[in-house]
Amino acid sequence: MEPPLQTPQPPTHRYNTRSRNTTTIPPAKLPPEPSTPEASRKQTITASPPPWELHGRPPPRFTVDLSLPPEHRYDHIIPHMKPALEQGDVLGLFSSLISSVTPNAPLLRASLHLLTRVAFRRVHSDEETAELRGISRSTGQPMYLLVAFNVLLDLLLGCTSGGVRYDDGSSSRSHMVHFRTLDWSMDPLRHIVIELDFVTHRDGPVIATTVGYFGYVGVITGVRKGLSLSLNHRATHDRSTLSKRLSYRWHQVMVLLGQRPSISSTLRHHLFTTSPATRRSPKQKHNPIITKREKPQPTTTTPDMPTILNALTHAPSTAAYLIFCTPTAAYALEQDNHTARIHTSSTLLTTCNHDVAEEDSFTQLVPTNRVSTTVKEHRWIPFLSSSSPSESPQAPTASPSFEESDGDSESSASVDFTAEEIAQLILEDSITRKETVNSVWASRLEQRRLRKPSSDGVGLEDVLHMLGAEEISGEPTHYAVVMDPEHGKVLWRRVYDVGELEPASDSDSDLDSVSA
DSSP, rough: OOOOOOOOOEEEEESSSSSOOOOOOOOOOOOOOOOOOOHHHHHHHHHHOOOOHHBBOOEEEEEEEETEEEETTTTTTTHHHHHHHHHHHHHHHHHHHHHHTTOOHHHHHHHHHHHHHHHHHSSOOOHHHHHHHHHHHHHOOOOOHHHHHHHHHGGGEEEEEEEEOOOOOSSSSSSEEEEEEEEOOOGGGGGGGEEEEEESSOOOOEEEEEEETTTSSSSSSSEEETTEEEEEEEOOOOSSSHHHHHHHHHHHHHHTTTTTTHHHHHHHHHHOOOOGGGOOOOOTTOOOOOOOOGGGOOOOOOOOOHHHHHHTTTSSSEEEEEEESSSOEEEEEEEOOOOOEEEEEEEEEOSSSOOOHHHHOOOOSHHHHHHHTTTOOOOHHHHHTTTSOOOOOOOOTOOOOOOOHHHHHHHHHHHTHHHHHHHHHHHHHHHHHHHHHHHHHHHHHHHHHHHHHTOOOOOOOHHHHHHHHHSSSSEEEEEEEEETTTTTTEEEEOOOOTTTTOOOOOOGGGGEEEEE
16 A cells, blocks of 8 residues: 655744754655544654743743832842842852953952942932832842942843744734844843833733833833833944044933933833823923812833833933844844934834844954854953944944954953944844844744735734844843834743754754644
8 A cells, every 4th residue: 555645744944953044954844643542642742842842931020019019119129139139149150251351450359349338329219219228128229239230231132133923824914023032142041031021010010011120110021012122232323433432431320320220210201101191291290189080091002112212312321232023123223322212113123232223234243163163152241342432433424333342361362353344243243143034034924924915914923933043042042022003912932941942953944843
């Protein structure tokens, strides 16, 4: 008897490849169909789950009641997270950070430690300062360390964020969802990644959800009904004039001293704020004669994006990439001090760690094989180095260049790169990540339209394929999330331990493939 005909599978996207570009593997043939129910059941049991279900774990999830005094909002969480916070060794990590920016200056290093103990007493927001004091009191972590953690974190993140049109097939219209990975070097902090649901009263509805680090009261990843947001590291800022350079440095000093809000605190404000229609004017804020009915309460109305964008583009700020999603569009801000360039899309918008203008002028200076042994495995090295800029002049009309650094000399020596090569490594890695996301999205959308010609969006599995590429989720990745601003919730989240996302070897690459 002849065996049944074998049907070829369509090409599949390789989940973990060593190539820097999106690739396909040759079509594979399905095994003969089982001839008995027992064989069919056995085949079902041994089927491998998708790679994104094999790696990572959901973060611990808690509810925070905003009606409680700020000092006590996290009391119920601390018993669960205190061991992880101690394992995270914030004090040791902070000492390493100080050492990295003062590698050959022990006297300066000691002075910085003393200065932070004296100066880092609070953040700008009274509410956030009170929350940090409560965490400090209950965990035993020094207040200056928690303040430093909250004002320095956004300087050292390398991330991939964006919005993509999503069609889950259950509704008549598609909408945008927000994807995000967070990359960082400080591996012990993986233990304190946490998901928080915020409510305005006990047993009340969730008004916002954030994913971040316990002890970090700003927002770097969050969603509410009508809005999602994330923050990416930006290594450049406008240094075209002396006044702009001085203004930028002055703003950084004011943030460190708690006189101005950090960018993550600003994002928290926009995530938790009332709708524009219920905001009080400055006079009303200080007027005690306000009826209970007039007091603004957190809402779940669609935020007024023009108001948010206008506020951000004119505000003092450190350099960052800010990504927002509403149900209808995604927005990316190349944020600078008092200025921002805005990009928007209603289909796909990907933001990594470079300006859009830099893509046109990019030329590869560093051989690809050198890139693969540095940025892909130690993506954090350039970001850590980029936090200490030089004062070389820059033309205002040119694409901003990455600043030179006197950062981690040990890391720099191990990879033996010049400042120019480090800048190119950052840029090439960022552009490659963006191209990978865009390429996988185009491929998945094309396949989806073969099944449903009218489809204008991709499904959750397609978005996870975008995040699953090696160029996107790798060894430095602490966590990845997909957020839905239409319904105000996190659709999918994973935290990765050290070594979970190491590049696959050639011998086991077939096991990492996923059917398209």
